[in-house]
Amino acid sequence: MVAHLAINIIIFAYCISNASTWAWSKVMFRIDMVEFPIALGIIVFSYTSHIFLPTLEYNLIDRSKFTCMLNWSHVAAALFKSLFGYVGFLTWAEDTEEVITNNLPNPTFKGFVNLILVVKALLSYPLPYYAACEIIEITFFRGRPKTSFPSFWALDGELKVWAIGIRVVVVVFTIMMAISIPHFAILMGLIGSFTGTMLSFIWPCYFHLKIKEGKLEWGDIAYDWFVIFLGFIFGIIGITTSFYALVEAFHIGLPF
Incomplete structure (x- = not known):
């Protein structure tokens, strides 16, 4: 947790210190129908924390606050990820690397931050x-x-x-x-489009319908099926575009 916060603070502080050179003109409020499904798969993949939730709930002192904690955690994560990605893009624009710490210009500083990143990965493992x-x-x-x-x-x-x-x-x-694994970001989008949509959209609603069968209002049933439908749509589009992008990356020989 400390290592993760340290990396975020360092990167965010560096971006803010370069605010005078931010590429505002590069920001476009449009959807790239090729890149967006890949990005969506990565985003969904970053929220597939379901495997940890039973353990986290079991270790809470007051389990009645689990839902509240979960809701606020996801809201905070969404806001921070959006802000972090936006500020990072403003700083480096199209040159933004998949691993954002690789954008740091000073080799010594970059090495230090990457060392913290390694520590964070080890502690998160x-x-x-x-x-x-x-x-x-x-x-x-x-x-x-x-x-x-x-x-x-x-x-x-x-x-x-x-x-x-x-x-x-x-x-x-x-x-x-x-x-x-080469082209990790694209592969993560591919995996996220499948496992992420299944874990975040389809299975929770499906099991909710099965467990609460006969007890749900029609509005709840319709909402669950709507989310399942979205999950299938996002999954199919994401898998298709991510797989195509992965094949193209190998075909044209993009660097790993």
Whole structure:
């Protein structure tokens, strides 16, 4: 959290310090029908925090405030991301990099900020990592006959050696994915257009309809189906445009 705030403050302060050179003329209030679906996929992907929500709710002191916390967190995140992206574009315009810290001109300063970014990534890793490991354990390793494989845990409550090996494999796999995937922004848009729309639009409404079947007003039902419809539309358009952009990036040899 501290590292994340430090990066945001540094980048934001740098952008503000260059306000005199902001490229106001480059800002255009129009929608690029090719780029927008990719951007939408990235935005949706940045909000796919559903996998962490049960853990967060479980660890709250007052769980009755979970919904309020969730609403205000998403509002604050939306406002900050919009402002951050807008100010960043004003500062660097079309030269804005996928990783915005790469726009910093001084190599030493850039290296320092990227070091903080690495620290932030390392500190942010445990939450999704443990969530992923928990899903793997619940799905495959609860012991027979519940699952096909034996339990991660020994009778004394300690994690088995081979289970530690599986967790190491998860870490190594994610590291290899992170350092080897080219055109990460486009790929993130592609993934976000599929998993993001499913997690953020389609499945929540579908499960809400199923769980509350027979108890919902017609307005709530119509609203859920409308969101599901939007999810399918956004997903199909985003997947198509992102896949096309990814193919084009490889075809013309854009730098990774």
